[in-house]
Amino acid sequence: MPGEAQAKRVYITTPIYYVNDVPHLGNGYTTIIGDALRRYHQLRGHDVRLLVGTDEHGLKLEREAQEQGLTPQAFVDQMSVRFREAWPKLLVEPDDFIRTTEARHESLVRDIWQRVAANGDLKKGHYEDWYCVGCESFKTEKELLEGNICALHKKPVERLKEETYFFALDQYQDKLLDLYAKSPSFVEPDSRRNEVLSFVSSGLKPLSVSRTSFSWGIPVPSDPKHVMYVWFDALSNYWTALGGWDSELTKRFWPSDPHALPTKSDDPMVIHLVGKDILRFHAVFWPAFLMSAQMPLPSKVYAHGFLTVDGQKMSKSLRNAVDPLRLARELPGGASTLRYHLLRAISFGQDGDFDHAALLERYNADLGKNLGNLLSRVLGLCVKNTGNTAPAFEQAKRTDLDNAFLKDVQLSLAAAREHWDAIEPHRALEATWAASSRANLYVDQAAPWAEAKKGDLARVETILTTLVKVLEHLSAFIAPALPDKANEMRAQLGLQPLAPALNRDLLAIDFSDAPARPLGTATPLFPTLDAAGVAALLDSLVPKAEPAMNESTQPEKPPAAALPSGAPLSEPIAYDQFAATDLRIGIVLEAEKVPKKDKLLKLKVDVGEASPRQIVAGLALSFAPEGLVGKRVIVVANLAPRDFGKGLVSHGMLLAAGESNSLSLATVSDDVAPGTKVK
RNA sequence: GCCGGAGUAGCUCAGUUGGUGAGAGCGGGCGUUUCAUACGCGCUAGGUCGGGGGUUCAACUCCCUCCUCCGGCACCA
Incomplete structure (x- = not known):
């Protein structure tokens, strides 16, 4: 659109998931949030990009591949596909899928490394400590549990001593603190920001960023017996995926000024969505790497909480039992229902509970009864009274009752937009549904069936077209969460599917006069479940209780096997x-x-x-x-x-x-x- | 132990700079309409706003203290 102002640019990333894992509810949640935000901005006419991907290097994968008799590359190829194929089934449509084993990534990571080296922030030294294969990182003894167990992976760590490059993280303590101070929204939510602040304030040490003990990684330029520390490699993906220094995408989606604060308004917004477990890497290491390389920083790192399932911690077994792909297949309303519940039920940023019963209740209440039935009753009235058309929508014909209704809807939907902007999907949807509730109230107040009995067809038409107008708006506002259902709803309303375009705001609230138009065919959008249906679904979907003791007293037990055979023995003693x-x-x-x-x-x-x-x-x-x-x-x-x-x-x-x-x-x-x- | 966050109706949570009788949604109960997917609308929560002190004319909202929960750090030589 020539001549128009440049659209607001938004670049959203999810973590790249380690391919040794599988797509589960936790990473599905993050990814769905990312996609919902992407869709929201797209509907607003913004220039938006969603990046997802897989993290494919490291000792753990090297060993896993070996055990399966595959080359590392063959192994990660087959694993990565599982993620790539999973997301579309959750109606997630990323703009790009980066893999850390791709050439486009590796060459640019080497560039970053060299800039960091040129800046004098990489020094060769020796490191000896406990190493957790799961974390791909050394652990200080203070980080380990009794018996030299990694606190995160509950697995034994290994004693490793090797030559390594250290990144001068300690040199960035003040600069990072300055960043957090000047750009308070760099880390959100606030509680997480405080944690980062206290971590950085308590002192940073040089960070080991290379390994020589394995080879499945990106070789260090000019010293190829080293491979890069997996986080140096992995974090860079957010930037490398855009194509590097002078690429079109980098210019569009990455800020240009390495010295500016990441909140400069004419820069693109770069939003990293992460789980709270990997906040430190994103909020501390990553900006420090970028500062060292004299590269511009992202705008925001947003750490969300963890999910429990039906009130229980998501242990390994549960995690596998709650399969988002299965939910998407078997829930009424499919992936959209799952998306809606995740976005609506959990206060984004906080820990939340994924409760199967609450999910079905919400499906019935919000989707079936509140919105679905509203659509159904309005369209039914139109069939009976207006020949299945939406009559002309005209300000002049409206009564105070109608105008009050539209005013309330306007307020709710405006609030919904603000909440999407603030990355508060649960509030955005709450506000959207407030508009739907208001419409149900209006139907009762206006009682078009009564007007029809009185023979006041003009009044009936005004009421119904007002309702249809609001439903039109709702069909767009639900789209970030329920993309397919939004378009089904629009088809019933006689509208084309949503077709986002740059600088075109499909979430604009437009109550200007409009001519009459035909409607589509009504069919229940979200058939409600009866008690038996709810019970049957719960029975089938809810993971069965552990037969043994409950989780809290008997945490998951790794195999009895002790240290992996590769663990080096300590020096001989007399x-x-x-x-x-x-x-x-x-x-x-x-x-x-x-x-x-x-x-x-x-x-x-x-x-x-x-x-x-x-x-x-x-x-x-x-x-x-x-x-x-x-x-x-x-x-x-x-x-x-x-x-x-x-x-x-x-x-x-x-x-x-x-x-x-x-x-x-x-x-x-x-x-x-x-x-x-x-x- | 240190730092941070939180403890408000059965559940999930809102509660702005302290001020008329403390809220919403869901669930439950009662009533009611009939256009609709047995759906909508209305009414209904007698909640010590975690406990105890204090400041104030006045505190859920400020201060102190205690308790509990959740994070982060620490703690296993």
Whole structure:
């Protein structure tokens, strides 16, 4: 459209999902939000782009491929397809799908790396620490659970020592704080912003950004025995997917000024949607990388919460049991119903509960009764009274009742737009449905059937055309959440499908006069479910309760297998060094939880001495205190006392092995006396 | 333990700079209309606004304190 102002530009990204995972409700949720926002902006006539993709590098995938006898590339190829094919089934239509193994990505990541290096922010050094294959990252000991278990993946970490490049993250502490201060909406919601703030304020350390211990990654330019740390690689996708330095898309969708704040109004809005678990990478590392490379920053990192399912934590098993694709197939109203519920029921940004019963209630109440039935009754009235046409819509014919109705609708829909702009889908939909409720009220107030009985056809026509006009608007306003249903609704209203175009606002509220026009054929848009139908669906869709104990007391148990075979052994030691450790058999006499310390138990242990010792151990996630009493344990008896503050001192430690939440205490048979030496 | 957030009707939550009798949606109960997908509309919640103190003419809204929940950090040598 020549001559028109440039459309507002919006670039929305979801995380690229690690291909070892599958599309599940959690990442489906993020992706649906992204698509709903994309559709909203598209309807407003904005220049919008949605990027999704897959993260395909790392040790974990290299090993997985090996186990399956595939090359890494072949393995990730087959895995990536699952995501690519999943999203359209949720009515998600991304503009691009980036894979970190694509050449277009790799070459540009190398460019970024070189700019960061040129800026003097990459230094070679050595790193030795625990490494979690699941996270693709080193863990400080403080981040690990009892028994060197990764807190996120509940799997044992490995001891790795290797040459690595360090990124000078510490040099960016002040600049990041400055960014958060000057651009308060860079991280949202506020509670997450505070967390980021406190993390950065507490001090940043250089960040290890390369590996030499595996090869499935992007080689470091000029030092190809290193591959890039997976986050350096992965985060860059948001930018590389646009095509790089001088590409058309980069100019359109990435801000141009590396020194400007990301809120400059004439720049494109770059919105990263992320789960709260990966906020730090996006809100700290990513802008620091970009600053170092002297590249412009995104506008906003929005971290949403986690979902529980029917009030329960989404464990691995549940996560697999709640399959969004299956819901999209089996729910009445299909993917749109799922989308609507996710967008409407969960306050975006907060943790939320995905409740199957609430979903069906909402389907019946909001979709079936409130909106679906409204459409049905209005169209039915039109068939009976106006020859299935929408009569001319004319201001002059309207009464106060009609105008009050339109005024309220106008207010609600305007509010809905504002809420979409503010990334508050739940509020936007609430406001949209307020307009629908208002229309139901108006039908009753205006009572066109009564006017028809009186023979006042002109009045009937005015009422019905007013309703049809509002339904037209509703059909567009529901489209971000319920794209297919929006167009079905429009077909019934005798309208063409929504056809977004740049600078054309399809969510404009237009109550200007319009001529009469024919309507389409009415058919229930959202057939309501009766009680039996609800029960049957619930029975089929709700994951069956775990047969064993409930989740909270018995967290998911990784396989009993210990460290992966690749774990390097520690350096050999002489016998004397071992002998210096005085291991004794002890019997637990008392055990209690240490208040305010998640993981600590305070024990009284008889190690054959005059009086029992107090030992503080990080066992609380695995053992109920009372379950330990009477157990024989192996105690490191000559360990220096350790003070936990407030007079809580530990005299020794216990040997334990296994998984974080299901630790196994090293023990001996019952006939060994306390104090017996172990060697 | 430190930092942050939150505790308001059965459920999910709104409640602006402190001020007329504390709200919405859903569910439940009662009533009612008949155009409609047994759908709509109206009425109905006797809630100590987590507990306790305080400031004030006046506090859900400010201060202190305690409790609980949720995050983040810390805590297992």
